[in-house]
Amino acid sequence: MTDSARSDCSARSASSAAATVMAHVQTWRPYTLWYVGFLGLAGAALSDGSHSGWRLLAAWSTPTLGWLGGHYLSDYFDRHLDGIAKPHRPIPSGRLPASMALSCGVLLMLAVAVLAVLTGWRTSLVAVLSVAAVLSYGLRLKALGIAGNLVRGALGALALLYGAVIVAPLGWTLVPFLVAFLLHDTASNLVGTLRDIDGDRAGGYRTLPVSHGSVVGVWTAAGLYAGAIAAAAIGATVGHGTTRLWYLLCLAGVAGVGLMALVPLVTQRRLLPVRIALHAHEVLVLERLALAAAVIGLRLGAVPALALLIPALLLTWWTQRRLRTWYELGTASATAPRPKGTTYA
Numbered sequence: 213m214t215d216s217a218r219s220d221c222s223a224r225s226a227s228s229a230a231a232t233v234m235a236h237v238q239t240w241r242p243y244t245l246w247y248v249g250f251l252g253l254a255g256a257a258l259s260d261g262s263h264s265g266w267r268l269l270a271a272w273s274t275p276t277l278g279w280l281g282g283h284y285l286s287d288y289f290d291r292h293l294d295g296i297a298k299p300h301r302p303i304p305s306g307r308l309p310a311s312m313a314l315s316c317g318v319l320l321m322l323a324v325a326v327l328a329v330l331t332g333w334r335t336s337l338v339a340v341l342s343v344a345a346v347l348s349y350g351l352r353l354k355a356l357g358i359a360g361n362l363v364r365g366a367l368g369a370l371a372l373l374y375g376a377v378i379v380a381p382l383g384w385t386l387v388p389f390l391v392a393f394l395l396h397d398t399a400s401n402l403v404g405t406l407r408d409i410d411g412d413r414a415g416g417y418r419t420l421p422v423s424h425g426s427v428v429g430v431w432t433a434a435g436l437y438a439g440a441i442a443a444a445a446i447g448a449t450v451g452h453g454t455t456r457l458w459y460l461l462c463l464a465g466v467a468g469v470g471l472m473a474l475v476p477l478v479t480q481r482r483l484l485p486v487r488i489a490l491h492a493h494e495v496l497v498l499e500r501l502a503l504a505a506a507v508i509g510l511r512l513g514a515v516p517a518l519a520l521l522i523p524a525l526l527l528t529w530w531t532q533r534r535l536r537t538w539y540e541l542g543t544a545s546a547t548a549p550r551p552k553g554t555t556y557a
């Protein structure tokens with residue numbers, strides 16, 4: 213082999229290795245990755261017990277591994293739908309073999325199982341429920357309207373519960389927060405389906421907006437969101453003094469940002485442009501980090517909560533800008549209006 217053929221060959225293998233790494237990073241969705249670990253930490257913070265470093269590490273890392281595994285499996289289950297609606301994604305574009313996505317998903321779920329067993333029977337039980345929820349969401353319920361949104365919402369509550377039971381057995385103080393994150397994540401997941409109406413319909417998915425229209429989808433998401441904020445406000449009763457003040461101020465800010473996401477959806481609910489729906493979800497992805505950090509701060513103080521929140525917000529904002537629009541919409545213009553005369557009401 214000549215020198216130039218050899219250098220061509222090594223340049224090609226370096227670029228194919230970079231493409232493989234990129235395909236994995238895209239599958240991880242770095243812009244939504246941090247939230248679930250925050251939920252585990254929030255659960256741990258809410259429990260009365262020892263907040264030792266290793267417990268907090270386990271409360272953060274196990275749900276995060278479950279989240280990564282859930283996305284590999286979800287993309288594996290969705291590979292045929294994505295082949296129609298999002299052919300640029302790693303599996304349908306051939307950059308990530310489907311068998312590799314399945315293996316990574318299974319391995320990450322095994323890692324969740326090992327960590328859960330090591331931390332006790334309560335965490336094992338929550339992990340079993342979580343894996344069952346990920347599988348039922350990805351295999352069936354995601355395509356079946358509000359049931360899928362509710363299971364995704366339940367996964368948020370399970371991540372909180374997982375962190376809580378690492379520290380101590382269940383306490384009643386957790387209840388308003390479980391309800392808040394169940395409703396919140398159901399709402400944000402439903403907003404996610406508002407940006408995918410055409411693709412979901414083409415793939416035969418009967419999401420709530422596909423079956424009942426965007427107007428019903430928008431109002432249902434807004435109602436669930438209002439319920440989430442109300443439940444989170446009730447949760448303020450578990451705090452005291454300055455941490456309660458921190459929490460209530462954060463919650464007011466979170467609700468304001470939530471309104472910024474939802475108002476454009478409400479005003480344009482009949483002829484909902486894809487870009488507006490995607491933007492609403494992008495805002496909620498930032499907002500939910502602040503909601504989880506508010507809960508962490510309610511029990512552990514504002515300083516650790518801000519030390520986690522600020523880098524996570526910056527990373528989320530940056531990765532959303534760099535990766536998200538392309539990942540969700542491909543090369544199609546994100547600003548394209550719906551075809552003339554099409555409404556989803």
Ligand SMILES: CC(C)=CCC/C(C)=C/CC/C(C)=C/COP(=O)(O)OP(=O)(O)O
Binds near residue numbers: 339367368
């Ligand atoms: C051990 C333990 C508690 C694990 C739980 C991990 C967890 C919450 C996994 C969910 C993964 C998943 C497929 C999310 C889909 O969200 P999406 O991409 O549809 O978007 P969304 O975030 O807006 O709903």
